[in-house]
Amino acid sequence: MQTDTILGRIDDGLDDSLRRLFDLLRLKSISTDPAFKDECRKAADWMAAQLTEIGVDSSVRPTTGHPMVVGHRKSANPSAPHVLFYGHYDVQPVDPLELWASDPFDPQMVTRDDGSRMIVARGAVDDKGQTMTFVEACRAWITETGDLPISVTVLLEGEEESGSPSLRPFLEANAEELKAEYALVCDTGMWDPDTPAITTMLRGLMGEELEISAAAADLHSGMFGGAAQNPIRVLTRILGGLHDENGRVAVPGFYDGVTELPEEIARQWEALGVTAEKFLAPFGLSKAAGESDRSVIEQIWSRPTCDINGIIGGYTGEGFKTVIAAKARAKVSFRLVGDQDPDRIREAFRAWVTAQVPEDCSVTFHAHGNGRAITLPVDAPAFAKTRSALADEWGRDPVLGGCGGSIPIVGEFRRLLGMDSILVGFGLDDDNMHSPNEKFDLQSFHKGIRSWARIIGSLGGMS
Amino acid sequence: MQTDTILGRIDDGLDDSLRRLFDLLRLKSISTDPAFKDECRKAADWMAAQLTEIGVDSSVRPTTGHPMVVGHRKSANPSAPHVLFYGHYDVQPVDPLELWASDPFDPQMVTRDDGSRMIVARGAVDDKGQTMTFVEACRAWITETGDLPISVTVLLEGEEESGSPSLRPFLEANAEELKAEYALVCDTGMWDPDTPAITTMLRGLMGEELEISAAAADLHSGMFGGAAQNPIRVLTRILGGLHDENGRVAVPGFYDGVTELPEEIARQWEALGVTAEKFLAPFGLSKAAGESDRSVIEQIWSRPTCDINGIIGGYTGEGFKTVIAAKARAKVSFRLVGDQDPDRIREAFRAWVTAQVPEDCSVTFHAHGNGRAITLPVDAPAFAKTRSALADEWGRDPVLGGCGGSIPIVGEFRRLLGMDSILVGFGLDDDNMHSPNEKFDLQSFHKGIRSWARIIGSLGGMS
Numbered sequence: 001m002q003t004d005t006i007l008g009r010i011d012d013g014l015d016d017s018l019r020r021l022f023d024l025l026r027l028k029s030i031s032t033d034p035a036f037k038d039e040c041r042k043a044a045d046w047m048a049a050q051l052t053e054i055g056v057d058s059s060v061r062p063t064t065g066h067p068m069v070v071g072h073r074k075s076a077n078p079s080a081p082h083v084l085f086y087g088h089y090d091v092q093p094v095d096p097l098e099l100w101a102s103d104p105f106d107p108q109m110v111t112r113d114d115g116s117r118m119i120v121a122r123g124a125v126d127d128k129g130q131t132m133t134f135v136e137a138c139r140a141w142i143t144e145t146g147d148l149p150i151s152v153t154v155l156l157e158g159e160e161e162s163g164s165p166s167l168r169p170f171l172e173a174n175a176e177e178l179k180a181e182y183a184l185v186c187d188t189g190m191w192d193p194d195t196p197a198i199t200t201m202l203r204g205l206m207g208e209e210l211e212i213s214a215a216a217a218d219l220h221s222g223m224f225g226g227a228a229q230n231p232i233r234v235l236t237r238i239l240g241g242l243h244d245e246n247g248r249v250a251v252p253g254f255y256d257g258v259t260e261l262p263e264e265i266a267r268q269w270e271a272l273g274v275t276a277e278k279f280l281a282p283f284g285l286s287k288a289a290g291e292s293d294r295s296v297i298e299q300i301w302s303r304p305t306c307d308i309n310g311i312i313g314g315y316t317g318e319g320f321k322t323v324i325a326a327k328a329r330a331k332v333s334f335r336l337v338g339d340q341d342p343d344r345i346r347e348a349f350r351a352w353v354t355a356q357v358p359e360d361c362s363v364t365f366h367a368h369g370n371g372r373a374i375t376l377p378v379d380a381p382a383f384a385k386t387r388s389a390l391a392d393e394w395g396r397d398p399v400l401g402g403c404g405g406s407i408p409i410v411g412e413f414r415r416l417l418g419m420d421s422i423l424v425g426f427g428l429d430d431d432n433m434h435s436p437n438e439k440f441d442l443q444s445f446h447k448g449i450r451s452w453a454r455i456i457g458s459l460g461g462m463s
Numbered sequence: 464m465q466t467d468t469i470l471g472r473i474d475d476g477l478d479d480s481l482r483r484l485f486d487l488l489r490l491k492s493i494s495t496d497p498a499f500k501d502e503c504r505k506a507a508d509w510m511a512a513q514l515t516e517i518g519v520d521s522s523v524r525p526t527t528g529h530p531m532v533v534g535h536r537k538s539a540n541p542s543a544p545h546v547l548f549y550g551h552y553d554v555q556p557v558d559p560l561e562l563w564a565s566d567p568f569d570p571q572m573v574t575r576d577d578g579s580r581m582i583v584a585r586g587a588v589d590d591k592g593q594t595m596t597f598v599e600a601c602r603a604w605i606t607e608t609g610d611l612p613i614s615v616t617v618l619l620e621g622e623e624e625s626g627s628p629s630l631r632p633f634l635e636a637n638a639e640e641l642k643a644e645y646a647l648v649c650d651t652g653m654w655d656p657d658t659p660a661i662t663t664m665l666r667g668l669m670g671e672e673l674e675i676s677a678a679a680a681d682l683h684s685g686m687f688g689g690a691a692q693n694p695i696r697v698l699t700r701i702l703g704g705l706h707d708e709n710g711r712v713a714v715p716g717f718y719d720g721v722t723e724l725p726e727e728i729a730r731q732w733e734a735l736g737v738t739a740e741k742f743l744a745p746f747g748l749s750k751a752a753g754e755s756d757r758s759v760i761e762q763i764w765s766r767p768t769c770d771i772n773g774i775i776g777g778y779t780g781e782g783f784k785t786v787i788a789a790k791a792r793a794k795v796s797f798r799l800v801g802d803q804d805p806d807r808i809r810e811a812f813r814a815w816v817t818a819q820v821p822e823d824c825s826v827t828f829h830a831h832g833n834g835r836a837i838t839l840p841v842d843a844p845a846f847a848k849t850r851s852a853l854a855d856e857w858g859r860d861p862v863l864g865g866c867g868g869s870i871p872i873v874g875e876f877r878r879l880l881g882m883d884s885i886l887v888g889f890g891l892d893d894d895n896m897h898s899p900n901e902k903f904d905l906q907s908f909h910k911g912i913r914s915w916a917r918i919i920g921s922l923g924g925m926s
Contacts, residue, residue, distance in 0.1 A: 203685065207783045216747035222666065222868020225798050226753035226768035227739065228746065232793075233706065233771055240703025243696065276690065283691065284679035285823045290689035305689035308696055309786055314773035315794065320670045320831040322796055322868070323772055330695075331778065333785055335688050360748045368783040405685020405785070 002145065003457045010140045010449050017136045017449065018109070018119070020050065024089075024128050025107040025121040031066055031090035032162040040066045040158050043089045047131075047156050054139045056154055061174075063166035066090060066158030070177070073138075075151045080460055081382070082151040084180040084419070086409060087131030087187065088160035091123035092434045099436035109442070117442040125431045129440040130186045130448070131156065133426060137452035149460020153180055160187075164408060171416045179417050182382055184455075185409060188425035191272070191399040193441065196390040196451065198383070199423035200265075200376045201301060201402035202410055204336030206345055207309075207368030210235075210353060211329045214361045221322040229360045231328040232313040238356045239330060242306055247291045249306045249334075253348045259338035261302050265378075265400050269297050272399065282429075301402025305335045331368070335404060342370045371406055376420050382459060386422050389454035393447060398424075424455070465608065466920045473603045473912050480599045480912065481572070481582070483513065487552075487591050488570040488584040494529055494553035495625040503529040503621050506552045510594075510619050517602045519617055524637075526629035529553060529621030533640070536601075538614045543923055544845070545614040547643035547882070549872060550594030550650065551623035554586035555897045562899035572905070580905040588894045592903035593649045593911070594619065596889060600915035612923020616643055623650075627871060634879045642880050645845055647918075648872060651888035654735070654862040656904065659853040659914065661846070662886035663728075663839045664764060664865035665873055667799030669808055670772075670831030673698075673816060674792045677824045684785040692823045694791040695776040701819045702793060705769055710754045712769045712797075716811045722801035724765050728841075728863050732760050735862065745892075764865025768798045794831070798867060805833045834869055839883050845922060849885050852917035856910060861887075887918070 010017075029043035030036040044060045044067045051058035051071040058071030069089065094104040102108045107121035119129060141148050155178060159166055171178060191197040214229040244250050261269070276288040276296040290299035299305070313328025315321035334345060350365050357363045377383065378400055390398040403423075410421045426448035432438045473480075492506035493499040507523045507530045514521035514534040521534030532552065557567040565571045570584035582592060604611050618641060622629055634641060654660040677692035707713050724732070739751040739759040753762035762768065776791025778784035797808060813828050820826045840846065841863055853861040866886075873884045889911035895901045919925075 205685070205785070207785075209783070214748065219746060220868060221770045221772060221796060222668070222798065222866070224746070224763060225770045225796075225867060226762035226766060227743065227751045227759045228748055229750075229752040230770050232774050233702075236699040236702040236771065236774070237706075238703070239696075239699040240701070243700075280690065280823075283682060283687070285677065285691055287692075287822045288690045289692040289821070289823070296690045299689035300687060303689060307684045307688045307693050307785075307787055308699065308777065309684060309784060310777035310779045310788075311695050311699070311791065312775050312779040314771065316773045316775040316792070320672070320794055320796070321772060322668070322670075322770075324770055325773075328774065329779070331783055333684060333688075333783070335685065358752070359750045360743075360752070403685070404688060405683060 002462060003454060006140050006144045006453050006457070007450050009144050010136070010453060013140070014446055017132070021119070021129060021132045021445070022107045024132065025123055026105055028105050029090050029123070029158065030093050031159050032093055037066070040090060044069050044156070044158055047089050050135060051154060054135070055142050056138065056152060058154065063170055065166045068158065068166070068170055069154070069156040071154040073148060073152050075149060075460065076147045077149060077460070080150050082153070082180045083459065084153045084155060084178060084183045085134055086155050086157070086183055086185045087134065088127045088157040089131065090158045090161050091126065091128065092161050094122050094436070096436065101437055104438070110439070118439040119442060119445065120437060120439045122438055124438050125427045125440040126433045126438065127160065127187050129445055130425055130427065133445060133448035134184070134186055134452045136449045137456055140449070140453055141456055148456060149462045150456055153178060167409070168412060168416065171412055175417055180419060182419050183413050183421040185407070185421045185423045186425050187407070188403070188423045189427035189429065190425070190444070191401065193428055193443065194394065195396055196394045196398040196424070197401045198386060198390070198398050199403045200378050200400045201337070202374040202406055203304070203402070203404055204340065204342060204371045204373035205333060205369055205406050206336060206342040206371070207331065207333045208346060208349060209329065209331045209366040209368060211327055211364050212357065212361055213327045213364070215324070215326050218326050219324040221324045224324055228324055229358060230324050231361060232325060234358060234361050235311070235313065235328045235330055238353055239308055239311070239332070242308070242332070246293070247289065249304065251345070251349050251352045254304065254345060256344070257339035257341060258304055261298070268400060269295070272297065300404040302337055304337045304340055306332065308332050337373045338375070340373060342372060346370070371411055374410055374414065376422070380420070383422060385458040386424060386455050389458040390424065390451055393451045393454050424451070426451070465925060466917060469603050469607050469916050469920070470913050472607050473599070473916060476603065477909055480595070484582070484592060484595045484908070485570045487595065488586055489568055491568050492553045492586070492621065493556050494622050495556055500529070503553060507532050507619070507621055510552050513598060514617055517598070518605050519601065519615060521617065526633055528629045531621065531629070531633055532617070532619040534617040536611060536615050538612060538923065539610045540612060540923070543613050545616070545643045546922065547616045547618060547641060547646045548597055549618050549620070549646055549648045550597065551590045551620040552594065553621045553624050554589065554591065555624050557585050557899070559899065564900055567901070573902070581902040582905060582908060583900060583902045585901055587901050587903040588890045589896045589901065590623065590650050592908055593888055593890065596908060596911035597647070597649055597915045599912040600919055603912070603916055604919055611919065612925045613919055616641060630872070631875060631879065634875055638880055643882060645882050646876050646884040648870070648884045648886045649888050650870070651866070651886045652890035652892065653888070653907070654864065656891055656906070657857065658859055659857045659861040659887070660864045661849060661853070661861050662866050663841050663863045664800070665837040665869055666767070666865070666867055667803065667805060667834045667836035668796060668832055668869050669799060669805040669834070670794065670796045671809060671812060672792065672794050672829040672831060674790055674827050675820065675824055676790045676827070678787070678789050681789050682787040684787045687787055691787055692821060693787050694824060695788060697821060697824050698774070698776065698791040698793055701816055702771055702774070702795070705771070705795070709756070710752065712767065714808070714812050714815045717767065717808060719807070720802035720804060721767055724761070731863060732758070735760065763867040765800055767800045767803055769795065771795050800836045801838070803836060805835060809833070834874055837873055837877065839885070843883070846885060848921040849887060849918050852921040853887065853914055856914045856917050887914070889914070
């Protein structure tokens with residue numbers, strides 16, 4: 001089998017792959033800090049040179065911020081599918097530096113007591129290590145066969161860790177060039193160190209800020225306490241009623257458009273045997289706080305939720321001040337699933353709040369963000385091929401998981417380029433992404449390259 | 464009648480009284496600002512000299528802050544009652560200076576369109592003007608009769624506007640010297656420009672700070688929203704239930720010890736014809752927000768209340784952050800009446816909150832302040848004499864009012880010197896106390912002196 005020889009080449013070339021990854025990890029491409037602008041440019045140059053070297057014709061493309069790297073390689077097979085691969089070369093800041101066991105930009109191979117090894121550096125997993133799993137898989141295919149069985153466009157961003165300000169304009173300006181049949185995104189995680197995952201559901205997000213006002217100015221709670229409306233009292237009363245006694249969101253119509261899990265996925269999740277105790281233990285918690293009739297996994301992946309993200313009013317400093325504040329403010333966000341309509345929910349929330357505002361008080365609202373949930377088409381052929389390739393590599397079916405948060409790139413690809421994304425990644429929960437001592441298990445890196453080699457073959461009809 | 468001649472002397476001497484008051488108002492005795500330390504000392508010296516001049520043997524007494532002025536004068540009548548008069552010579556800061564129509568320390572007599580006049584200056588009413596109403600009344604008595612019909616101890620404080628840090632130690636150190644049968648305090652207001660008032664009920668105060676904690680650190684609301692406890696949700700749910708649908712405080716046992724108004728006072732308050740619309744209009748409000756079956760006056764004077772004075776949790780800056788905070792905090796205060804026991808209410812509140820804290824969350828409490836309500840003995844003979852003297856001067860019975868806030872001096876006098884206070888003052892709601900363009904109506908000053916002259920006579924059995 002051709003795939004077997006390619007996998008053998010990957011195994012034999014692992015040290016070279018690591019050498020290249022370490023070269024990339026030494027570049028201090030912190031995108032949020034202008035002091036590292038040149039290092040970001042160096043990382044973009046390095047990536048473009050690396051891609052061009054293996055035969056993906058690449059260039060560094062300017063934006064108003066850090067540049068994009070774009071590369072193309074057409075397969076010799078004219079009927080080969082065309083995919084866009086997305087990754088990012090920028091990394092998070094390293095503070096607090098004193099908590100790192102080694103220099104974050106001097107990558108180390110650390111061996112654990114059990115003999116397993118891990119790569120420790122800023123960007124080891126997020127997203128330099130992950131990005132290189134795909135690049136190294138392409139290198140193995142091209143070196144071994146002189147070709148890729150799929151046509152590839154590569155898009156590497158340099159501002160993912162700083163809010164992707166240039167992404168949308170760049171996608172809009174280069175839509176024709178970047179468009180493909182679907183995108184492969186490598187920036188997510190595995191289910192556990194031995195179980196791969198494809199992220200197939202992303203919750204949407206709708207944010208609201210509300211401010212309750214009462215008297216024209218702050219009042220003395222001795223003189224007016226009792227007689228004057230207190231906006232904090234009004235706000236806590238309203239927000240205190242956001243959830244019913246079963247943990248369901250009380251806004252009328254909120255659950256319109258919420259869909260139940262497909263049978264197969266529900267069974268798969270149940271088989272994972274996740275308990276709230278196990279899942280929440282790392283954070284000092286033990287009991288799922290959401291809808292009482294839903295498992296913890298459903299609560300974070302497939303059920304809509306509401307959280308109060310911030311609240312402020314009155315005197316909050318040291319000591320005490322007997323004030324009745326004139327205003328109180330809160331920020332509330334809703335995570336959405338299925339076909340929930342953010343606009344209708346915003347309207348319903350505002351109506352629900354407004355109806356509870358008593359005489360002498362008023363409320364103003366301010367919208368923050370508005371994204372629908374995304375459910376990726378797990379039944380599409382490319383998904384089926386990706387699943388089976390991952391199953392072949394890891395010896396078990398990948399978990400078709402959800403993601404409680406949003407991954408903006410997936411929405412942008414759908415909206416601006418009209419294509420869905422397949423999210424495959426090899427990160428682990430203990431990788432310390434965004435924290436000191438970020439690491440990437442050597443097994444994740446190695447089998448990640450092998451996984452992509454198999455997926456590329458599978459998508460190209462070569463296995 | 465002797466009183467008539469004394470009142471005539473007051474009328475004839477009004478210009479001299481004003482000249483003396485203006486001298487005092489020119490001293491910049493701002494107690495909160497160390498830059499005005501010498502001016503505070505000058506005001507104390509001025510007061511002591513003034514008192515000594517009229518025959519009240521006075522001295523300036525050091526404290527760790529601004530000094531006290533203490534004076535004594537024994538009546539020639541050995542069976543005369545002995546009272547302590549309290550006032551303060553310090554004033555509030557003057558910021559914002561640009562909002563003053565004239566220099567705050569260059570007192571002006573301003574004539575209104577209707578011909579009525581008012582004294583405009585910082586301290587005009589609070590408390591230099593009020594203090595001088597008593598001093599000028601003593602001067603008239605002594606000048607006219609060579610004696611006072613009551614024995615007087617005068618205590619003038621210089622730190623009332625900066626929290627009275629020296630008051631308690633000074634009272635403790637000089638308890639024997641300062642003790643009298645009762646205190647006369649001149650730092651409160653009239654009911655309206657033509658209706659005098661005696662403040663007879665002061666609400667107590669109990670403050671609590673509570674903090675709800677959940678996860679060990681802030682969490683991402685995308686990843687954990689739904690499954691993780693959110694302390695703001697817990698806090699708003701608990702505080703949102705502090706009041707029932709009738710505006711009553713929901714903490715069990717809270718109303719234990721609450722007494723109903725004496726028949727006579729209830730009738731008097733009802734006769735005042737105060738509506739919530741009228742009372743709250745200056746603050747942009749129109750409807751009493753407290754217990755639905757109580758009038759606005761009851762709500763602020765004779766009913767216990769609860770207010771949330773501050774709340775904070777999560778992200779409260781510009782924009783949005785999808786965070787689940789690890790902690791959320793609030794400050795809550797209770798105004799107490801009758802025999803409500805602050806310690807028992809604190810305990811009941813803590814138990815009530817704790818019972819509602821869900822699994823995975825914890826609560827900590829921090830106590831702030833603890834003062835019982837004070838009801839002054841309106842039936843005591845000295846009160847009756849004060850009432851009738853005020854009624855004689857103003858042609859109408861004084862309102863026996865409450866004060867929603869606490870006046871610490873009254874509690875200290877009771878606790879440390881074992882005496883009750885009679886609170887008589889001549890301020891008006893529109894006097895701009897603590898604000899730019901503070902004023903004291905000339906009528907309030909003039910009839911205030913006359914009122915004290917009558918009260919002194921009445922208490923001394925001379926009328």
